[in-house]
Amino acid sequence: MQLASSTSLRHAMNRLKWIIPVLIGSGVVIAVLAHNKRTLQERRSQNVLQTIIPVVAEPARWDTLARSLEMVGSILPNNIVQVASEANGRIVACNIELGRSVRQGDVLYVLDDELRRAQLMTAQANFEKAKSDSARYWFLKQQGSATDAQWEQVLLQYRLAEAQLIQARRALNDTRIKAPISGVITAKRVDVGTMVNPGTVVCEIVDASKLKMLLNVPEQDVLSLAVGDPVEVQCDALPGSMFHGRITAIAPKASDAHTFPVEVTITPPYGQLKAGMFARVRFRGVKPLVGLVIPRDAVLGSLRDARVFVVDSATNTARERRIRCGAERNGYVVVLEGLSAGERVIVSGNNIVTDGTPIVLNTQKVEQ
CATH class of the missing domain: 1.10.287.470 (Helix hairpin bin)
Incomplete structure (x- = not known):
């Protein structure tokens, strides 16, 4: 009877020897799996957070832009x-x-x-x-x-x-x-x-009795100009100098680039001013411009093929939109078509978003 009890005890001890390691191994596996699950969930949450782009936006608004039209060109002689x-x-x-x-x-x-x-x-x-x-x-x-x-x-x-x-x-x-x-x-x-032979060029004569400039003025600015308007002319080669003149001609037809050739005749005396020099012309008396304006930073691409990203408040996403631009003054652009007053356009972060990108509004400029 005692022999049978001893045999049963040995069998029970043998089973415990392999059951305990199995239980320990199972616990380790379960712990590792639980840790991996938590890590995966954390990474997924981080990825979701990483796809939300912080941006800065400003609303389109009606405003009056002070206009100081200035253009650069070459001084031309009266005739060549x-x-x-x-x-x-x-x-x-x-x-x-x-x-x-x-x-x-x-x-x-x-x-x-x-x-x-x-x-x-x-x-x-x-x-x-x-x-x-x-x-x-x-x-x-x-x-x-x-x-x-x-x-x-x-x-x-x-x-x-x-x-x-x-x-x-x-x-x-x-x-x-x-x-x-x-x-x-x-x-x-x-x-x-x-x-x-007939037609052979033998020499060139320049008539510099009058000096003038031919400038290509954008279509949105030419309507504010008139023949006879005064201008101021400054030449970088002659620091501190100031010359005066008047608009003597405005082309009745725009060029293929939608600009109007405008002729400015400089009033003598000319001093050291010479034909061929670069000069800046400031048109005086240009009327202020009233329109729907947005910051120039909001516009991607050129003003001729402009696009912006508008904030969609319902979905908190950026939406790409084509717009037609007018004049640009002091860092702002007049919007002729494509936007309504109050719509918010992204001015910082617009280079790193695409149409439909989730966004969050920020108050500080985003590094792009």
Whole structure:
């Protein structure tokens, strides 16, 4: 009886030896699984939080923008002429030097004219003979000694001779290349001995008696300008200098870029102001602009292809929207289409969101 009890006890102890490690292992596995589950849930929560982008937004509002229209351009002379020869031949005389002033009608170059002088003498002789023949046949016709056909033939010869004389005179005159305008020689293309043809450019004359600028004004600004409006001109090459002028022309038609060419004539004296210098033009008397405005920072891309992100309060998401912009002044843009007053546009963080991105409004500017 005691032997049976001892045997049962040994069997029970053997079972405990392998049951206890199994229980311990199971507990460890359960603990590890529970820890992993908590870690996974925490990571999922962090990912959800990471997809919510903090942004700064401002409402679109009606406002009045002070307008100080200023544009940059090059100063132009009153006129620039590329002087070209109207005849062919060899240059035998040059009467110009770079930087020299010339007056309209001055002879700049002389071409070899020996052949043309001979042609003029021939044309002159033919004309004198035709003139004499026409007078004689007119008398004979009045006396009945010449027929109408003879008279008409003589008259035709007279008219042909007259036309040839005009052509010969013009050909000889074209051997003198003259200044078409008064100004200064700024380029000398040919010299004595050069062979030229009709259309060959021989020199350049610049008329700087007046200085002007041609500026391309945006369509939203041109309506505030008028011919005669005063302007102020400043040149960076002449610090502290101030010149005045007036608008002398506004194009009636816009260019393909939707800008209007506007001509500004600068009032003398010019001092050291020269053609070709860069200058800034400030248009005075430009009217203030009233419109629906948003910060320029809210606009992505150019003003011609503008888009913004609007705050959707119902879903707390960013919604992309195309808008049409007008003038830009002092960091603000006028919105012509696409927004209503009170709608909030994202001004910071808009470079890191897409359409439908969850957002949270922040009061500090977001690092982008």
